[in-house]
Amino acid sequence: MNLIITKRCDKGCPYCFASHTRNISDKDDVDMSFETFTEMLDKAMPNSHPKLLGGEPTSHPEFKLFIDELLKRKLNFTLISNFLFNETIRNIIIEASKKVEVSFLINSSNLEDVKGRFDLFANNYNAIYEHLYKDDKEEAMSCGITFENNKTSEYYIDYMQKLNEKLSGIERFRISIANPETKKEDFFILNNKELGKKFLTVTQTAITLGFTPSLDCIIYPCMFENKEEWKYIKKFLAKIRTRCEGCPTDIFPDGTASYCYPLKESIKVDTRKYKTIDQVFDDMNMRYRILEDRVTHPDKCKNCPFKKINMCNGPCLAFFDLSKETLGINI
Numbered sequence: 001m002n003l004i005i006t007k008r009c010d011k012g013c014p015y016c017f018a019s020h021t022r023n024i025s026d027k028d029d030v031d032m033s034f035e036t037f038t039e040m041l042d043k044a045m046p047n048s049h050p051k052l053l054g055g056e057p058t059s060h061p062e063f064k065l066f067i068d069e070l071l072k073r074k075l076n077f078t079l080i081s082n083f084l085f086n087e088t089i090r091n092i093i094i095e096a097s098k099k100v101e102v103s104f105l106i107n108s109s110n111l112e113d114v115k116g117r118f119d120l121f122a123n124n125y126n127a128i129y130e131h132l133y134k135d136d137k138e139e140a141m142s143c144g145i146t147f148e149n150n151k152t153s154e155y156y157i158d159y160m161q162k163l164n165e166k167l168s169g170i171e172r173f174r175i176s177i178a179n180p181e182t183k184k185e186d187f188f189i190l191n192n193k194e195l196g197k198k199f200l201t202v203t204q205t206a207i208t209l210g211f212t213p214s215l216d217c218i219i220y221p222c223m224f225e226n227k228e229e230w231k232y233i234k235k236f237l238a239k240i241r242t243r244c245e246g247c248p249t250d251i252f253p254d255g256t257a258s259y260c261y262p263l264k265e266s267i268k269v270d271t272r273k274y275k276t277i278d279q280v281f282d283d284m285n286m287r288y289r290i291l292e293d294r295v296t297h298p299d300k301c302k303n304c305p306f307k308k309i310n311m312c313n314g315p316c317l318a319f320f321d322l323s324k325e326t327l328g329i330n331i
Contacts (some may be wrong), residue, residue, distance in 0.1 A: 001277055002249065003040060004252050005057050075100065078105060079104050104128070109146050139171045142173070184322075199219065199223070
């Protein structure tokens with residue numbers, strides 16, 4: 001269960017599919033209320049492992065109250081953060097990690113865009129890493145970078161080397177590309193050998209630097225020149241999937257839920273209609289499968305050999321125009 005507890009974020013990554021977080025002055029439901037937060041925890045399984053994200057979750061005005069509630073329930077949790085917080089927030093996180101298991105997925109991209117940002121990030125990262133290291137828990141931290149189309153493999157190699165120099169240690173390293181926010185039906189990933197080569201080069205660099213790489217789900221076999229490249233890259237995929245199967249439920253500040261962040265307008269469910277998060281997911285999963293059956297695959301996919309052997313199901317639904325008018329359905 002992904003709890004999007006706030007839309008606030010001061011980082012403004014150019015590729016972010018949560019683009020509305022960049023300007024919240026005229027938005028409603030910016031922050032999740034404590035009542036909604038506890039209601040979602042009540043609807044989840046007693047031993048659930050919630051993930052806190054945003055926006056930037058640590059920017060929620062009541063972040064400590066939310067953490068205290070997780071500690072009261074003895075719930076392990078994951079924090080998905082840009083690590084650009086102040087010392088007070090850092091201490092809250094360190095104290096929480098002494099009482100429950102806290103995992104971290106850390107956005108470590110675009111740290112050079114603003115003066116002083118890299119140093120702030122490194123100070124927070126190193127303080128938490130060194131605390132976890134004392135208890136042999138440092139593998140709970142995972143850095144992540146997101147590819148931008150206008151940046152080369154060489155840029156990312158240099159950037160990773162700088163991360164390696166500034167950070168006390170990097171155990172896990174997640175590599176991803178951004179879902180499109182506005183350019184729907186632009187299937188730039190298909191047969192994109194240059195992008196495939198970038199994944200290969202950056203993955204190999206991560207290994208050379210001693211990181212344990214993992215790749216996000218949007219990896220397609222047609223992105224690689226030959227079978228050997230595809231076989232190599234598959235080693236770093238937790239599961240070969242080009243369409244989501246059992247995606248975590250994204251719950252927004254207003255209590256509505258979506259199958260995933262990029263589909264927030266296409267698949268939206270009111271959690272108040274259901275007693276459990278499992279029931280919410282069943283509803284969303286049904287809507288997802290309906291949409292999946294109604295989209296028209298791009299021409300490049302029609303005679304794809306990988307599709308014929310069920311190695312690829314076609315592009316992620318986030319790439320499609322899923323408006324009701326386009327699909328002729330109302331779900």
